Amino acid sequence: MTTGGRAISTDKQQDPGPVDLNGVAALRSVLRLRGFRRLWLVLAAASFGDWIGILATALFASAQFENTAAQGAAFGGTIAVRLLPALVLGPIAGVLADRFDRRYTMVIVDLLRFVIYGSIPLAPVFGASPAQTVAWATIATLIGEAITLIWIPAKEAAVPNLIPKSHIEVSNQLTLVTTYGITPILAALLLSALTAGLQQSGVALPDWAQPVQIALYINALSRLATALVVFFGIKEIGGKSEERLKNAAEQSMTRQFLDGWKYLGSTPLVRGLVVGIFGAFAAGGVVIGAARTFAYSLGAGEAAFSLLFGFIFMGLALGIGLGPMIVKDLSRRRWFGMSIVLASGSVMFLGLAFHLSMALVGALLVGAGAGMAFLAGTTLLYGEIEDAVRGRVFAVVQIGVRTVLLLAITVAGVLVGLGSSRRVELGPLSFDVSSTRVLLLVAGAIGIWVGIGSFRQMDDKKGVPVLADLLGSLRGRPLSPPEEFVRSGVFVVFEGGEGAGKSTQVTRLAEALKAEGRDVVVTREPGATDVGARIRGLLLNEAEAPSARAEALLYAADRAHHVATVVRPALSRGAVVISDRYIDSSLAYQGAGRTLPVQEISWLSAWATGGLKPDLVVLLDVDPSVGLTRVDARGEGADRLESESRAFHERVRYAFLDLAASDPKRYLVLDASRPLDEIASTVTGRLSTLLDPVTVP
Numbered sequence: 034m035t036t037g038g039r040a041i042s043t044d045k046q047q048d049p050g051p052v053d054l055n056g057v058a059a060l061r062s063v064l065r066l067r068g069f070r071r072l073w074l075v076l077a078a079a080s081f082g083d084w085i086g087i088l089a090t091a092l093f094a095s096a097q098f099e100n101t102a103a104q105g106a107a108f109g110g111t112i113a114v115r116l117l118p119a120l121v122l123g124p125i126a127g128v129l130a131d132r133f134d135r136r137y138t139m140v141i142v143d144l145l146r147f148v149i150y151g152s153i154p155l156a157p158v159f160g161a162s163p164a165q166t167v168a169w170a171t172i173a174t175l176i177g178e179a180i181t182l183i184w185i186p187a188k189e190a191a192v193p194n195l196i197p198k199s200h201i202e203v204s205n206q207l208t209l210v211t212t213y214g215i216t217p218i219l220a221a222l223l224l225s226a227l228t229a230g231l232q233q234s235g236v237a238l239p240d241w242a243q244p245v246q247i248a249l250y251i252n253a254l255s256r257l258a259t260a261l262v263v264f265f266g267i268k269e270i271g272g273k274s275e276e277r278l279k280n281a282a283e284q285s286m287t288r289q290f291l292d293g294w295k296y297l298g299s300t301p302l303v304r305g306l307v308v309g310i311f312g313a314f315a316a317g318g319v320v321i322g323a324a325r326t327f328a329y330s331l332g333a334g335e336a337a338f339s340l341l342f343g344f345i346f347m348g349l350a351l352g353i354g355l356g357p358m359i360v361k362d363l364s365r366r367r368w369f370g371m372s373i374v375l376a377s378g379s380v381m382f383l384g385l386a387f388h389l390s391m392a393l394v395g396a397l398l399v400g401a402g403a404g405m406a407f408l409a410g411t412t413l414l415y416g417e418i419e420d421a422v423r424g425r426v427f428a429v430v431q432i433g434v435r436t437v438l439l440l441a442i443t444v445a446g447v448l449v450g451l452g453s454s455r456r457v458e459l460g461p462l463s464f465d466v467s468s469t470r471v472l473l474l475v476a477g478a479i480g481i482w483v484g485i486g487s488f489r490q491m492d493d494k495k496g497v498p499v500l501a502d503l504l505g506s507l508r509g510r511p512l513s514p515p516e517e518f519v520r521s522g523v524f525v526v527f528e529g530g531e532g533a534g535k536s537t538q539v540t541r542l543a544e545a546l547k548a549e550g551r552d553v554v555v556t557r558e559p560g561a562t563d564v565g566a567r568i569r570g571l572l573l574n575e576a577e578a579p580s581a582r583a584e585a586l587l588y589a590a591d592r593a594h595h596v597a598t599v600v601r602p603a604l605s606r607g608a609v610v611i612s613d614r615y616i617d618s619s620l621a622y623q624g625a626g627r628t629l630p631v632q633e634i635s636w637l638s639a640w641a642t643g644g645l646k647p648d649l650v651v652l653l654d655v656d657p658s659v660g661l662t663r664v665d666a667r668g669e670g671a672d673r674l675e676s677e678s679r680a681f682h683e684r685v686r687y688a689f690l691d692l693a694a695s696d697p698k699r700y701l702v703l704d705a706s707r708p709l710d711e712i713a714s715t716v717t718g719r720l721s722t723l724l725d726p727v728t729v730p
């Protein structure tokens with residue numbers, strides 16, 4: 034990304050460094066960014082205004098009529114109007130956001146909206162008839178919405194420049210929850226409190242200050258507030274990268290418009306994202322369009338309908354709020370595709386549900402999948418799209434989303450209306466086979482197809498098995514694409530605390546295997562190579578102790594060289610490689626022992642080794658006091674780590690045991706206080722299941 038421009042800064046002075054995985058800590062860390070706090074305020078005010086505006090405008094319009102049919106039409110009309118302008122103005126909005134100063138763009142639009150929205154409740158005061166008032170409400174909403182389409186891409190394109198990349202996901206979580214969870218509820222509460230409060234108090238208010246009008250004034254004022262905060266408080270938004278300045282100077286608007294489409298078509302990540310987002314919204318639209326009929330088909334009527342919606346929303350909140358904590362370090366590109374598949378699969382499941390409880394589970398999962406896809410999608414859009422084209426990409430996304438959603442809802446509504454349903458009796462079960470269910474199944478299937486398609490387009494870990502990667506990530510250990518090499522040998526690692534008996538057992542095993550006539554390479558970390566021996570000296574024998582991070586890097590450096598020059602060549606030629614310590618020692622000593630983030634140590638080692646994992650880890654588990662006594666008995670004096678505290682060694686021990694528990698197939702955990710021979714024979718026994726029988730040449 035080109036961010037050479039003077040004004041584009043990511044608040045570097047305040048960048049608190051990488052976010053660690055702990056949700057609350059990450060949240061606190063992003064809230065420490067001044068730029069983000071103000072932005073959050075702006076977004077909260079804007080969306081509060083939006084929601085109260087949507088509710089109040091619709092109520093206001095319908096309140097102008099006495100009869101219910103006209104009321105309904107007025108209510109629906111103003112809402113539909115909010116979706117239409119996307120088609121007209123959307124395409125150029127992105128160009129504007131990429132071409133002009135984003136701060137001024139936002140401020141001007143907000144001032145205009147302040148005036149326009151403010152004028153809606155004032156129309157009757159100036160003597161407009163009900164029909165005229167509704168007409169003005171409609172026109173004003175239309176204009177307001179149209180210019181909002183310019184505001185959104187400008188805002189979306191500016192956000193990533195205010196937040197360090199490592200914080201984008203958390204900030205998205207926070208703003209999404211605020212926009213779709215907190216503010217609509219607050220808006221609805223405020224509106225009903227206003228109405229109820231005034232009715233009860235019996236105070237007669239003037240025409241221009243009825244509750245709904247007050248709500249509309251609040252909407253208008255929220256725009257004024259956001260304009261002021263953006264103008265005075267978040268000057269950084271105006272930043273122009275050199276590339277953006279250059280493009281604006283050299284290219285016509287038409288050219289920039291066409292270039293935007295070219296970029297979309299030629300970048301697999303963006304293509305995958307856009308198609309995926311549209312697919313997800315189409316599936317969502319179908320569910321919304323079919324929901325009412327579907328709810329009735331479950332025999333539970335209106336209550337089921339509300340419940341289904343409630344569950345979808347709950348799922349959304351769970352997906353956005355907890356998703357990242359659940360999938361941890363899973364590739365966000367993969368997560369996006371997987372979430373769409375989850376949401377779509379759940380739509381199919383809905384289509385098959387014959388009991389309300391099943392449908393509720395389905396609805397919850399639809400919501401969770403959609404929420405996670407939404408979060409992963411926006412995070413990728415923010416984090417991986419260049420500043421210079423971001424406005425246009427976001428414009429396409431917002432127009433597309435609105436159009437797809439509207440179309441899907443309408444088409445689903447029509448199709449559901451057309452079909453009839455038939456009751457099927459299957460033993461004790463009986464359920465309706467209706468056009469609604471068929472529609473859900475088809476929509477779900479298409480969604481899965483789209484999800485897989487966008488997964489393929491943007492996969493950043495080609496060749497890494499999908500399910501294993503997902504499961505690994507859930508356990509906190511995502512797979513990284515292994516470096517390709519032909520491996521015919523077997524890699525065995527011994528791990529454990531000090532004095533557990535690793536060296537002893539390594540020697541025993543090597544002797545046993547050599548006696549069978551096998552090619553055996555015995556090695557260890559740290560210090561198996563010349564480079565490694567010098568690193569080992571730095572680590573364990575220097576007077577000056579390396580700092581925790583330096584220590585982690587030195588162990589990783591030793592490991593990288595060791596794997597490249599000793600382990601891989603031996604495995605390629607088909608040898609059995611037995612190593613005294615490997616990655617788990619770093620996870621246990623530097624991670625748990627020194628309390629560095631284990632995820633980061635894991636990633637560091639995975640990078641150092643090109644993803645090489647052992648076939649078997651023999652963990653010799655021993656009480657640290659027993660192990661350290663054995664080491665003392667050797668009488669060689671304690672090295673740096675051996676002389677660490679008792680608590681340190683306890684943490685190391687439990688870290689080893691945790692690692693083993695998370696991947697039982699790969700580990701052989703043995704009680705190291707057992708007699709030497711007993712341990713040795715268990716190890717050889719286990720190894721014989723891993724090794725091919727020796728063929729005597």
Ligand SMILES: Nc1ncnc2c1ncn2[C@@H]1O[C@H](COP(=O)(O)OP(=O)(O)O)[C@@H](O)[C@H]1O
Binds near residue numbers: 533535538
């Ligand atoms: N199972 C065992 N029971 C009792 N003593 C043992 C056992 N295994 C090893 N030892 C002794 O403990 C000491 C440390 O063993 P060693 O193999 O060097 O451990 P490590 O390599 O894990 O530090 C050695 O003196 C060794 O003879």
Ligand SMILES: Cc1cn([C@H]2C[C@H](O)[C@@H](COP(=O)(O)OP(=O)(O)O)O2)c(=O)[nH]c1=O
Binds near residue numbers: 532588615
């Ligand atoms: C491989 C590795 C070892 N260590 C530590 C554990 C040991 O205390 C020390 C040296 O390991 P080791 O060679 O097993 O020591 P000894 O032969 O004296 O038993 O290095 C780490 O902290 N991180 C690592 O990644």
